[in-house]
Each structure stands twice: as structure tokens, then as C-alpha cells.
Amino acid sequence: MAWSKYGAKKTTVDGITFDSKREANRYCELKLLEKAGEITDLELQPKFELQPGFRKNGLKIRAITYTADFKYIERGKVIIEDVKGHYTQQFELRKKMFEYRYPELTLKLTM
Numbered sequence: 001m002a003w004s005k006y007g008a009k010k011t012t013v014d015g016i017t018f019d020s021k022r023e024a025n026r027y028c029e030l031k032l033l034e035k036a037g038e039i040t041d042l043e044l045q046p047k048f049e050l051q052p053g054f055r056k057n058g059l060k061i062r063a064i065t066y067t068a069d070f071k072y073i074e075r076g077k078v079i080i081e082d083v084k085g086h087y088t089q090q091f092e093l094r095k096k097m098f099e100y101r102y103p104e105l106t107l108k109l110t111m
Contacts, residue, residue: 023069041073
């Protein structure tokens with residue numbers, strides 16, 4: 001098993017490799033909730049553009065994107081969920097950008 005810089009162990013469930021055991025466990029919980037009808041439309045690794053790419057002085061600047069762990073619908077609301085073992089400054093910045101760009105979506109952090 002591979003280890004991340006934060007000591008998380010990559011874990012495989014249903015042929016899908018997750019970055020951590022915590023994320024794999026949350027996937028199993030969400031699958032049960034979907035089966036029970038509590039949530040619908042479970043999606044893994046949804047990607048969101050936070051800032052579009054652009055050109056400056058002839059250089060191409062790439063878009064800033066955020067890839068969450070899960071996306072699903074719960075009681076009519078679209079939930080974007082990220083499973084974290086550690087809260088980082090990089091995540092804090094992306095969270096602020098996400099909240100600004102997608103005010104209609106709910107970003108949920110699971111620790």
C-alpha cells in the first residue's frame with residue numbers, strides 16, 4: 001500500500017483506489033445511504049473550475065480547479081463533500097474560492 005505525505009494509506013474498495021482509509025470508509029457509508037434512498041446520484045471525484053485559465057504577456061496561465069471527493073443529492077440539495085485528515089491552507093483557499101464561485105452548492109467537510 002502506498003502512503004501519502006500525511007501518512008494516509010491508499011485503500012481500494014469496489015476496484016476504486018481512494019487516497020485514504022477514511023475516504024474509502026466514507027464511500028462505503030455513502031453507498032449504503034444511496035441504497036437506502038437517503039441520497040441519490042453519488043458521484044466520485046467531481047471537478048470544479050474555480051478560476052478560468054487566461055493569457056498574460058503571451059504566457060498561458062492554467063485554470064485553478066478543485067476536485068472534491070464526492071458529489072450527491074440529499075433532500076433536494078447538491079452536496080459536495082471532501083474527506084480530510086488535515087485542514088490545510090491550500091484547502092482553505094480553494095474552499096473560499098469554491099464558496100464564491102458556486103454559492104448554490106453546499107460544501108461539506110468530513111474529518
